[in-house]
Structures are given as structure tokens and as C-alpha cells.
Amino acid sequence: MLNITSASPIVEIDHLYYWYDSSVLTLDDISFRMEQADLLGIIGPNGAGKTTLFNCILGILTDYRGTVKLFGKEILKNRKALLSEVGYVPQNASIEQSFPANIEEIISFGLLGSIEKYSRSYAKDQVLKAMQIVGLTDKKNKRFNELSGGQQQRVLIAKAMVHNPKLLILDEPTSGIDQETQDRFYELIRKLNAEEKISIILSSHDLDAVSKLANKVACINRKMHFHGEAKDFFGDENMLKTYYESAMQTHLRLHQFNAKSNPQQLPST
């Protein structure tokens, strides 16, 4: 059992570098700390390295340079124990739509691995509690593909938090979801942070949502461009200007990269 002290930062990243395919620098000297009950918004354009950063935090990628600590312990040395305190919702989870499990079964997956042994009644209680928090108790016997996109995201959130994690990592959880559903979803995130005291890292392109939800912001585009209070970032016009310029540069860089990789896809003109 891992001894997690309340004084330790939830996440502590020190001089993190990662080379994709051992050659392309994707994360360039990223350092930041996240304290308890923070709601950290991670923003950056496509290809900025947000998902790579999450994969380092979760110990999925191991060949990075630098230090990644969760709850004061190095992730690569204590991966299993540390991840039992983390809930994760990946970007565009590739779920087989004909998967026959019902919502109750899917949410209960979150208890596997994180808790060594648990009774059936404990599992039932935890699943019910998670379903109540995300508002899906009336859908427990439905299949995943019978739910709307927003409801499916709520199922994945419930699964990620069913084992009472201290940290929830959400990687662009609202991509492909309509505005109304997004608003309800963000309300749920706020509730989890404020009422359940879960520290949350949320990556999103929706700057408006991040400005309303997050108390801290990290703006990355391969490098760390800003880390600090959300109000300082969103209150500074120069910061926002830099963000949009940086996003445009990345967009152009990706376009050039794709054009080099797939020259036949270039327009003929």
C-alpha cells in the first residue's frame, strides 16, 4: 500500500522531454506542479503534446527524460499503486459500439485493477453512487450504443471515478459533443471538483469553458508557454494573442508535415 501524504503535490513534473519515434521533440522542458483540489485546464493547439503529456503522467510512455511524480512519488516506480488513485477519460475513446455490456457493467470496470479485492455489495454501492453523480441511474440496463454522445461521455466519467480517485484526467472530453451537452458536462466537472474534492486536469480547445471552470491554466505548445492562475492568463490580452498565433503556427507546421508525408494528397493547383 502506498503512503500518500496530503502535503505532496498531486502532480509534479520537472524538466520533462519526450521525443516521438525517438526523433521528433514533442515535449520540450515541461515543468509544473498541481496542488490538491486544483482544476487545471491544459490548453494548446492540436499536436501541441497534450495527450503525450497525459501519457507520461499515466506512465503509458516510459521513454521520456525528466521526472514525473504523482502524489510525491515517481510514476514509473509506483505505477500500479499511484494509478489506483487516478481516473482517466481518454480523447476519442475507441469503444466498439456493438459491445454488449450494459452501463452498470461498464462503470464497474473502473473498480478493476485499482482495488485488489472488493465485495459485490461494495461494487454495487460504488457503481450506484457514480451513476447518481453523473445522472444516469435510469440508464443502468442500457447498452453503451443506446446512449447519446454526451451520455456516453458521462458513463466514461462515472467509470473513471467509481473507485474514488484523488485525481481525474480528462483528455478533450467534449470533442464531438453539442454545445448544450457540453454545458451540462462542464457543470458536472465543476461539481466533482467543488463537492467531491477531486483534483482535475482537463485538456480542451474550448477556452471559454476553461476560463469558467479552471483555477489554474497550463498553456503548452511543445514548450510550456504559461502556467499559473487562470485569471492571469485570460485577463492578459497579450497571452491570448500569443496563444492564437502559436496555434496558427502549429496548424501550419502540421500541414507542412502532412504534405511532406503524403505528397499525393496535395491539391493539384
Place this chain on the structure above:
Amino acid sequence: MTILEILEFGFMQRALISGIAVAAICSAIGLFLVLRKHSLFGDAMSHVAFGGLSIGLFLNLYPIWTAYAFTIIAALGITKMTDSIKIPPDSSVAILLSSGLAVGIVLISLSGGFSLDLFSFLFGSILLISTQDTIIIVFLSIAILAIIAIMYRRLMYITFDEKQAGVSGINVKLANYVFIVLAAITVVTSIRLVGVLLISALIVLPNITAILFGRGFKKTAMISIGIAIVSVVCGIVISYLANVSPAGAIVLTSVAIFLCTIVTRKIRNSIRPKKIAEPNVHKK
């Protein structure tokens, strides 16, 4: 002739007992294969088993044991290769299938042609199963079902989303290796029943049918096992009464159940009153 009269024959008792055992393991393993979009993996492994059987017959060893060894080694090897050099799953199926068949064909040509034994493995020979075979099939089936029962939540989560299962602390790699060994053993164990050429039908059809019914994973698995057992029992009885190949009768019964399910669903959906879509309201 009544069903009870058929059961008086020792070979029919053995056929039905081993048939029910094989039906249960094929559908249990098959559910995970179908949901992982590896439906043809069973077919590929049965062709590898064919290579293993040929090795046994060529070397004058008991062919089932060489088939077990060859199939398990090949399945583990291809899984390791797929992991390390990222071969697409359908390509790994193609490699397994053609390599297994090639080994078999080369050994057959070296030994001067097909023997009667090899034919019985190609098309199934449930009516020739000995008491010893029945004991081994039942023992292995109980062991496979017990391991699946222990691992089924983990396997279900890995099948649902491998990446998230890994993040939850599940040893995905180990679970996948164990599963692939179980799948290899299942295929070889079932070969006597439906033969190399039709084994994938017993792995795929009951599960495809059950997924059309299912409301939960456990219920789907139970329905699939039920359909597989009904197919095997009916297939064996029909084969006896109509004097046709048992493997063919079993597979055709599975196909008939699948088609009936589709037609029933179509009819039910067409006469059921249409509902207005439920509004997507988040209840607080």
C-alpha cells in the same frame, strides 16, 4: 427412433457430452474474439493446428498433442510479433493461416498424400470419439471455463478498451497472452468435433446471434453458450437421423438459428409501435 433410444448408444453419449463441453468453450472464447474483431483468429489457429496434426502424423506421434504444442507456440509467437512490430490483426491472421496450412501440405506431400486420420481432423469425427478423448475434452473444458470465470471481468475490460484497462493497473499483456493460449487450446480441443475447416463457425455464429439479443455482457455470454449447445445437440441428432456429417449439421443448425433470429427481429421491429426519441435531459 426417439431421442432416448439414440442416447442408449455409447458413442452418442460420448459425442453429446464432449459436444456440449466444446460448445461451451468455443462460445465463451469466441465472444471475446468476436468483440475484438478477431473472428477469423479461430480459423487461423485451426489451420495452424492442421500443421501440428500433420507433424504428429508424420512423426508417428499422437497428432492431437503435437497440434496443441504447435498451435500454442504459433499463437504466442504471432502475438509477440504483433506487439513488437505492430502488424495489423488481419495480417497476423493471414500469416498464421497460410503458414499452418503450408506446414501441413509440405508434410502431407512428403508422406505421400492424405491419410484417413487427417481427413477425420479436417471435417470432424465426433462419432469416433473415445472415452479417453471425452474425459480429456471435458477436463480441458472445465479448466478453460474456470480460468475465463476468474479472468472474465479483466478480459471484458480489455476488450472494451485496452488502453483504459492498462491505465487501471490491469496487466494487459499478461492477460492477452493467457487468453491467446486458452483460445489455442480451445481450437485444438474442438477440432475432433467440427474439424479444422468449420471450427470458426462454432466460435463466431453463436456469439453474433447472442449479441443481437444481449442486454449485458453476462447475459450475452449465457445466451451464446445456450445457442452453441442447442446447435451441437441438434446437429448431432440430425446427423444421426439423416446420416449426414455431424460437423456440417452442427454448423448449419447454428446458421439456421442466426437467420431465424434476424428474421424474428425484423418482424418484431416492424410491428412494434415506434417510440419518439427520448430527450437528452441530464437529471440532477
